[in-house]
Amino acid sequence: MDDSNFEDAIVSSWHKNVDAWTSAVRGAEIASRVTVTDAAIVNAVVAQAPKSVLDLGCGEGWLVRALADLGISARGVDVVPELVNKASARGGEFSVMSYQGFADGQWLTKVDCVVCNFSLLGKGIVRAVLLEISKALTANGHCIIQTLHPCYTGEPYCDGWREGSWQGFSFDFTEPAPWYFRTLSSWVTLFSDSGLTLKEMREPLNVETGKPVSVIFILSVATR
Numbered sequence: 001m002d003d004s005n006f007e008d009a010i011v012s013s014w015h016k017n018v019d020a021w022t023s024a025v026r027g028a029e030i031a032s033r034v035t036v037t038d039a040a041i042v043n044a045v046v047a048q049a050p051k052s053v054l055d056l057g058c059g060e061g062w063l064v065r066a067l068a069d070l071g072i073s074a075r076g077v078d079v080v081p082e083l084v085n086k087a088s089a090r091g092g093e094f095s096v097m098s099y100q101g102f103a104d105g106q107w108l109t110k111v112d113c114v115v116c117n118f119s120l121l122g123k124g125i126v127r128a129v130l131l132e133i134s135k136a137l138t139a140n141g142h143c144i145i146q147t148l149h150p151c152y153t154g155e156p157y158c159d160g161w162r163e164g165s166w167q168g169f170s171f172d173f174t175e176p177a178p179w180y181f182r183t184l185s186s187w188v189t190l191f192s193d194s195g196l197t198l199k200e201m202r203e204p205l206n207v208e209t210g211k212p213v214s215v216i217f218i219l220s221v222a223t224r
């Protein structure tokens with residue numbers, strides 16, 4: 001398979017796992033989210049004091065709702081219409097948009113923050129999205145990305161596609177998608193290639209193991 005087959009497999013998998021994913025998130029079935037990463041991403045966004053947020057790859061919409069509860073105006077987009085429907089049914093502003101659409105300039109409003117919570121899973125498409133992000137941000141805006149910490153995954157420490165797995169998830173999940181592993185230095189290079197400056201990096205810990213679960217990058221638009 002080449003890169004574009006892998007990217008297509010990611011989208012195909014999300015189309016097939018709408019119900020399983022929605023149940024897992026809403027039923028608090030993913031322990032690392034409940035204990036560490038949900039609060040970590042909300043805190044990272046709130047710390048930038050944005051008035052408007054775009055949640056890119058919003059899934060069933062929990063983060064948009066969490067931010068709305070804190071008085072922050074947030075909108076979510078995702079490539080899977082059924083996920084967008086599930087999100088909209090609970091209230092809030094959601095629409096269908098693929099990363100390709102975003103990269104092609106379909107998002108027309110400037111926001112104070114673009115947040116990507118465990119939603120940047122591919123290779124070339126992630127580069128294309130990041131290249132467009134600065135155009136979607138207000139002058140002092142931020143892009144905030146949470147992804148699995150390279151130490152947490154136990155993968156060999158080099159960039160490359162990895163086989164997906166739903167290990168630890170319910171048996172309702174099907175067709176695990178491949179995902180693209182990046183070292184921390186590759187992420188940092190990608191940000192600078194995309195006109196973004198790394199302002200802060202957070203490594204939320206599992207207090208029981210003392211190991212980082214995720215990494216959160218807080219980025220601003222690079223000044224020239």
Ligand SMILES: C[S@@+](CC[C@H](N)C(=O)[O-])C[C@H]1O[C@@H](n2cnc3c(N)ncnc32)[C@H](O)[C@@H]1O
Nearest residue numbers: 014057058059078079080097098099117118119
């Ligand atoms: C692990 S889920 C995370 C969902 C949500 N951000 C959350 O925190 O619950 C990854 C999300 O990325 C979305 N996604 C993956 N590839 C995409 C693409 N090419 N365009 C738009 N959304 C995409 C999926 O549909 C899915 O909702």
